[in-house]
Amino acid sequence: MRNAPLRCPASAAAGTICVLLGALAGCAQNAAPPGATGPNASERPPAITPVAATAEPSAAAPAAAGGETVAIGACDGGAAVEVPSSLTGQPLADSLMDQWQRDHPEANWVAEQQERHALIPPADNSDLLKGDQGKDHAYGNYTERDILTWARETEKFVAEGSRIFHSADELGSTVAVSCDMCHPHAANTHPETYPKYQTQLGRVALLRDMIDWCIENPVRGEHLDPNGAKMRALEAYIQSQRKGVALNYGKH
Amino acid sequence: MATYKSVETRYLEDRRAFFRGLRNLDRRSFLKVSAAAMGAAAGLAAPHSFTPVSVARGAESPPGAAPQPAFRFAYISDSHLYERDVNDRFVRGLLRAVDDVNNLDPQPDFVFYGGDLAQLGQAKELELGAQILKNLKAPLRIMVGEHDWYLDMGQKWRELFGPPTYSFDHKGVHFVVLNSVVERDFWTARGMSPMERMRTVAGLDNGLQSPFTVGAAQRKWLQDDLARLPDDARIIVFSHSPLYKLYKPWNFWTDDADEVQAILKRFQRVVVIHGHTHQLLTNRIGNIHFHGVLSTAWPWPYAPEGMPEITIQMSRPDPFNPHDGCGDGEIHVHPDGLVDKVYSLWNRNPVTVSRAYMLSAGKESVPPLPNRPSY
Numbered sequence: 322m323r324n325a326p327l328r329c330p331a332s333a334a335a336g337t338i339c340v341l342l343g344a345l346a347g348c349a350q351n352a353a354p355p356g357a358t359g360p361n362a363s364e365r366p367p368a369i370t371p372v373a374a375t376a377e378p379s380a381a382a383p384a385a386a387g388g389e390t391v392a393i394g395a396c397d398g399g400a401a402v403e404v405p406s407s408l409t410g411q412p413l414a415d416s417l418m419d420q421w422q423r424d425h426p427e428a429n430w431v432a433e434q435q436e437r438h439a440l441i442p443p444a445d446n447s448d449l450l451k452g453d454q455g456k457d458h459a460y461g462n463y464t465e466r467d468i469l470t471w472a473r474e475t476e477k478f479v480a481e482g483s484r485i486f487h488s489a490d491e492l493g494s495t496v497a498v499s500c501d502m503c504h505p506h507a508a509n510t511h512p513e514t515y516p517k518y519q520t521q522l523g524r525v526a527l528l529r530d531m532i533d534w535c536i537e538n539p540v541r542g543e544h545l546d547p548n549g550a551k552m553r554a555l556e557a558y559i560q561s562q563r564k565g566v567a568l569n570y571g572k573h
Numbered sequence: 574m575a576t577y578k579s580v581e582t583r584y585l586e587d588r589r590a591f592f593r594g595l596r597n598l599d600r601r602s603f604l605k606v607s608a609a610a611m612g613a614a615a616g617l618a619a620p621h622s623f624t625p626v627s628v629a630r631g632a633e634s635p636p637g638a639a640p641q642p643a644f645r646f647a648y649i650s651d652s653h654l655y656e657r658d659v660n661d662r663f664v665r666g667l668l669r670a671v672d673d674v675n676n677l678d679p680q681p682d683f684v685f686y687g688g689d690l691a692q693l694g695q696a697k698e699l700e701l702g703a704q705i706l707k708n709l710k711a712p713l714r715i716m717v718g719e720h721d722w723y724l725d726m727g728q729k730w731r732e733l734f735g736p737p738t739y740s741f742d743h744k745g746v747h748f749v750v751l752n753s754v755v756e757r758d759f760w761t762a763r764g765m766s767p768m769e770r771m772r773t774v775a776g777l778d779n780g781l782q783s784p785f786t787v788g789a790a791q792r793k794w795l796q797d798d799l800a801r802l803p804d805d806a807r808i809i810v811f812s813h814s815p816l817y818k819l820y821k822p823w824n825f826w827t828d829d830a831d832e833v834q835a836i837l838k839r840f841q842r843v844v845v846i847h848g849h850t851h852q853l854l855t856n857r858i859g860n861i862h863f864h865g866v867l868s869t870a871w872p873w874p875y876a877p878e879g880m881p882e883i884t885i886q887m888s889r890p891d892p893f894n895p896h897d898g899c900g901d902g903e904i905h906v907h908p909d910g911l912v913d914k915v916y917s918l919w920n921r922n923p924v925t926v927s928r929a930y931m932l933s934a935g936k937e938s939v940p941p942l943p944n945r946p947s948y
Contacts, residue, residue, distance in 0.1 A: 436780060436781065487776065496655075496659070496660040496662060497659050501777065503872075504874065505778035505822075509947070535892065538895075573945070
């Protein structure tokens with residue numbers, strides 16, 4: 322199955338609604354990347370804001386208070402949520418996000434992967450916001466939102482790889498073995514050394530060939546489609562863990 | 574005419590005789606039972622009757638006595654057993670190690686098991702391990718690892734093997750066994766189930782868990798246990814994690830190592846033997862010599878930083894051979910209490926890290942260097 326979408330629990334939906342909410346009120350995505358240090362990162366509201374704590378009193382008990390409510394349809398196709406019609410701006414965004422998160426307990430999976438497995442954040446691109454040429458250049462006219470989107474989407478991809486790497490079930494292991502049992506933090510996977518000749522395979526291998534070999538052998542799982550979602554995510558995670566190491570193809 | 578009896582037959586007869594005799598013994602005379610009979614007894618279901626401190630201590634000989642002959646014991650460690658129908662590779666690993674040790678001739682004085690018998694601390698895994706270890710001919714001394722502990726907080730392990738902290742004396746050497754995998758409670762606040770807690774601890778690179786410690790209670794116990802010994806006593810400590818600070822993200826680390834080392838500091842020589850790291854690993858901090866041992870399940874990579882200078886690494890393992898980098902081994906105890914450690918690697922020549930190498934701070938008797946070092 323080519324170009325299959327990644328199986329991220331609730332992540333696609335989370336992405337969609339967050340873009341919606343973000344447009345509405347500049348709300349941060351639930352999984353604020355640890356490496357996101359944009360100029361006004363500190364001004365962003367906290368990622369998870371309980372409605373009652375920050376919103377107007379009326380927001381705490383919207384319908385029961387007898388006030389007018391409006392139903393807002395979520396763009397993930399889920400059930401519409403009701404909010405008091407008096408809410409606007411940030412309190413409205415917080416209320417929506419809070420309700421959505423209660424319905425999607427797994428929504429923090431990216432942050433949890435990052436915390437659990439010490440994922441390394443992607444490169445910081447905030448320098449791209451400097452320099453005047455960007456302002457009148459259609460391609461180079463980045464905003465802070467661009468920079469954050471790149472970082473979040475990349476981190477999510479890597480987190481998905483980490484989730485698979487650390488899960489015997491996701492890998493389809495028939496012997497309850499996952500990659501991290503022999504490669505903690507992806508140690509000894511040496512992605513920077515590919516392509517290289519693998520003596521035992523008798524040919525030049527790419528990183529994905531060796532990943533696949535390890536899945537079929539120590540892990541005793543099924544061969545993975547080299548272009549499939551799982552392989553792409555595994556490659557992403559393994560490469561992310563070697564950030565900063567010089568490429569050195571052919572090294573044994 | 575004497576009938577021929579195989580080793581197994583003699584062993585089983587000895588064992589039967591020993592247990593017949595045992596019924597009539599009181600505690601004191603129990604301690605005088607010969608080492609051979611102890612060996613036989615270790616094969617039975619209740620090895621914890623040997624392990625409590627009060628019992629084991631009675632067998633000591635005074636540390637100041639004339640130099641004892643050197644002796645040796647074998648080690649097996651880190652088998653990480655799942656139930657056989659989940660994964661039989663790790664089961665075969667432990668069976669192979671038991672065979673190796675049973676084939677040693679002469680037999681070692683005892684076999685030390687270095688912890689992580691089970692993978693997820695489940696009763697069936699621990700029982701399977703106990704059952705396989707029963708086949709050892711020599712007596713068993715066993716230590717706990719984090720994989721044995723964090724499902725039921727050691728309940729099943731203690732039921733099978735007794736208290737995790739104890740000491741005993743053997744041929745003039747004082748042996749201490751610690752539970753060095755005590756973690757601060759990280760699970761209650763997160764509302765983890767016992768299995769979630771176990772799986773978190775079982776992930777070497779899972780940062781939600783806490784660092785390993787020996788803890789104040791055991792440090793006090795250790796202090797008391799060693800109090801009566803003179804400074805020139807010969808002491809060997811067993812701990813699952815290395816009793817020093819190597820690499821925190823993988824818990825190749827004991828958080829209160831400095832305090833434990835302080836307790837050991839007054840002795841002229843101390844040997845610490847640990848599991849958990851699944852690799853050739855050696856360290857020396859002053860008077861304390863640290864020796865890591867092999868796993869029967871899989872080798873770990875070397876930590877990316879913090880490696881002790883005196884360690885001669887093993888070449889990176891061959892992924893095409895599931896047993897490469899695994900094995901078991903022996904510890905030869907010299908009259909002065911220092912040791913030669915033998916790594917009996919299954920797929921390679923054995924490697925010995927000798928007392929002379931340690932004493933010369935890595936200058937003499939250097940073991941062969943790796944051709945595929947870690948990077």
